[in-house]
Amino acid sequence: MNRFNQSTWSKVQCEMILAFLSFADYFRPKYFLLENVRNFVSFNKGQTFRLTLASLLEMGYQVRFGILEAGAYGVSQSRKRAFIWAAAPGEILPEWPEPMHVFGVPELKITLSGNSQYAAVRSTASGAPFRAITVRDTIGDLPAVGNGASKVNVEYESDPVSWFQKKIRGEMAVLTDHISKEMNELNLIRCQRIPKRPGADWQCLPDEKVKLSTGQIVDLIPWCLPNTAKRHNQWKGLFGRLDWEGNFPTSITDPQPMGKVGMCFHPDQDRILTVRECARSQGFADSYQFSGTILHKHRQIGNAVPPTLAYALGTKLKEAIDSKSFLHKSKNTAQFVVFDFLHVL
CATH class of the missing domain: 3.90.120.10 (DNA Methylase, subunit A, domain 2)
Structure with missing residues (x-):
């Protein structure tokens, strides 16, 4: 899935994505989040990316995709990654977290059919609530x-x-x-x-x-x-x-x-x-x-999603879950009020 897209490791990564989708199909979790390198959206002429989206939609999931820059979420690092959110029918699909730090990159767009382009979040090159971390x-x-x-x-x-x-x-x-x-x-x-x-x-x-x-x-x-x-x-x-x-x-x-x-x-x-x-x-x-030798430790760090970005995504997931719970309680309260009013009549 990287620049050596004919390598054995790239093929293994493709198989890992298929395995990931098979787990989602079998276990049918309420929510699903996939993270991969930015080139995931263009790898193999975009076929792997489109297959992933189509597979999730076929399972009945709601889907949201985009590219996020970790540097806009509280770290001093240029790290662009593709993400796919999926939510089961009846659940609320999480939004993308708002970038909070200035980071000098343009909008990270994905080219769709018809040459239209989509950006999950705005660029913070021209401003954000907090300055860049150096x-x-x-x-x-x-x-x-x-x-x-x-x-x-x-x-x-x-x-x-x-x-x-x-x-x-x-x-x-x-x-x-x-x-x-x-x-x-x-x-x-x-x-x-x-x-x-x-x-x-x-x-x-x-x-x-x-x-x-x-x-x-x-x-x-x-x-x-x-x-x-x-x-x-x-x-x-x-x-x-x-x-x-x-x-x-x-x-x-x-x-x-x-x-x-x-x-x-x-x-x-x-x-x-x-x-x-x-x-x-x-x-x-x-x-x-971190565990193991110095090489093992570097590998654990390099393969990780930055905790600040993971926290921002997790916060949005919690908001989605809380929103459904609030709507459910509001609906029950409204039904009770109507029933009580009719009972009085």
């Missing part, structure tokens, strides 16, 4: 650590300086999982040579050779990047540093400088973002514990 707001209070930092429990060393930091810390006295993947010697040298300024990436590296501790002399710039850049949007962001006043790119399951999202270097420190920094970019409280 990288500094999110991780600016965390202590400095080095490449390959592995100490699971450390002291905070400073007080929170933003509303987000105060909320995300909660009552925690010790910082956990502020650990970083260890880069090899060459990538660490490359990281050290990336300027500490917004937008800096591999294109800022000098075209020269470096000598490693083994005595081997290698190119500082990976050969494949300049030689294939024209075909890949200049490989923008690879070996990239975050901007203190900007936002995080989409949190992924394995942050690395030559990976799918290569902008993974700390704004000031020569290292990959830590597990806790990635967790904060998703909106996980510092009290949240």
Whole structure:
């Protein structure tokens, strides 16, 4: 379901969606919520998306679909995801949560038949009740650590300086999982040579050779990047540093400088973002514990729906359930009043 749409994993994801639909058909829950990557709506020329909607409608469900940007719901991260709400007959179909934070993206539209377009919510690029949350707001209070930092429990060393930091810390006295993947010697040298300024990436590296501790002399710039850049949007962001006043790119399951999202270097420190920094970019409280190795922890974070967005969706579900309950009570009250009036007559 991703950019490698012919891969085995994309086919597995398609099968997972079919399995998800089969569960809905068998158990017939009152409500159904599906989340997937933005490309879900266009994958396989939109056939998988249309099949999903048609299947739910055939089951009798009411359906609402759209694309939401997590950055507009209280995290400092660009994360666009497709969602499908479904409600059984007789239930109230939940609305989409109103975006509350400024986030500089246009309306996220889905192209329908006849080339018409639909956006689930408005863009907040021109304004919202709350300002955008920045990288500094999110991780600016965390202590400095080095490449390959592995100490699971450390002291905070400073007080929170933003509303987000105060909320995300909660009552925690010790910082956990502020650990970083260890880069090899060459990538660490490359990281050290990336300027500490917004937008800096591999294109800022000098075209020269470096000598490693083994005595081997290698190119500082990976050969494949300049030689294939024209075909890949200049490989923008690879070996990239975050901007203190900007936002995080989409949190992924394995942050690395030559990976799918290569902008993974700390704004000031020569290292990959830590597990806790990635967790904060998703909106996980510092009290949240992840399991397994450092790779397992990154995978748990990268695969998650940001808690703030999940909360906003859950609030809308509760509103829908409460609305039905209110309407039911109002109807019963009205019937009782009519009966009592007739009895008096």
